[in-house]
Amino acid sequence: MSLKHQIARKEIIDAGNQMVNSSLVIGTWGNISVRIVDEDLIAITPSGVDYDKLISENIPIIDFEGNLIDGNMKPSIELPMHLEIYKKRPDIGAIVHTHSTYCTAMAIARKPIPASCEDLIQIVGGNVRVSEYRLPGTDDLGKVAVEALDERNAVLLANHGLLAAGKNLKETIKIAFICEKSAHATLLAANIGGAIELSKEECDIMRDFYLNKYGQR
Ligand SMILES: [Zn+2]
Numbered sequence: 001m002s003l004k005h006q007i008a009r010k011e012i013i014d015a016g017n018q019m020v021n022s023s024l025v026i027g028t029w030g031n032i033s034v035r036i037v038d039e040d041l042i043a044i045t046p047s048g049v050d051y052d053k054l055i056s057e058n059i060p061i062i063d064f065e066g067n068l069i070d071g072n073m074k075p076s077i078e079l080p081m082h083l084e085i086y087k088k089r090p091d092i093g094a095i096v097h098t099h100s101t102y103c104t105a106m107a108i109a110r111k112p113i114p115a116s117c118e119d120l121i122q123i124v125g126g127n128v129r130v131s132e133y134r135l136p137g138t139d140d141l142g143k144v145a146v147e148a149l150d151e152r153n154a155v156l157l158a159n160h161g162l163l164a165a166g167k168n169l170k171e172t173i174k175i176a177f178i179c180e181k182s183a184h185a186t187l188l189a190a191n192i193g194g195a196i197e198l199s200k201e202e203c204d205i206m207r208d209f210y211l212n213k214y215g216q217r
Helices: 003-020 079-088 101-109 118-124 139-149 169-192 200-212
Strands: 031-036 041-044 061-063 068-070 094-098 154-157 161-166
Touching (some): 003 031, 003 041, 003 169, 031 079, 041 079, 079 094, 079 139, 101 169, 118 169, 118 200, 139 154, 139 161
Antiparallel strands (some): 041 061, 154 161
8 A cells, every 4th residue: 555545545534524523514425535646546435434433444545447446445426426527627636525504505406606705716716506417326427517517616416415626635625615605605695685796807816816826835
């Protein structure tokens, strides 16, 4: 087992523990994966195990054809969706999928999270679209997710939940939290006249700032 695999597994366990103590995850629902750079492999949470019970060997290492390379448990049933995104989006290094309450509210109403909150626009690239409906665990779900994710870092899966995809796991968890907060704020704003969306030009300026100028460089 290479050091890279160990680091990927530890990252997933740490992220799982962080999420379980937050509003993002209830029980074992949702899943987390990371790309193992230069190896065409991913590490992903196993199916149906409590996040706070996971140890390193439980985390399956999987190749791009879906074969188990290492680990003593079977992967999340959403493996095909994760693989489809890693294959089609080389910029994506980590995926977090949750059934958090406010994102689920938007997903069951099949309403996008509007491009209204500045932090959402910066980190996701605009509004969070809703994919077409497909059954969980299917290859088709991955295809419609990739389609609706186009040039964004998050997508709502119709009648299901949120998928956040970022350059690394730390950023991706942040995306999931900001989507949940923005979905919550959108629903609160609906009571007082509704969220106002910003223009494409304003979105592009904020996105560029986040990608190219934000933080310590
Ligand atoms: Zn799910």
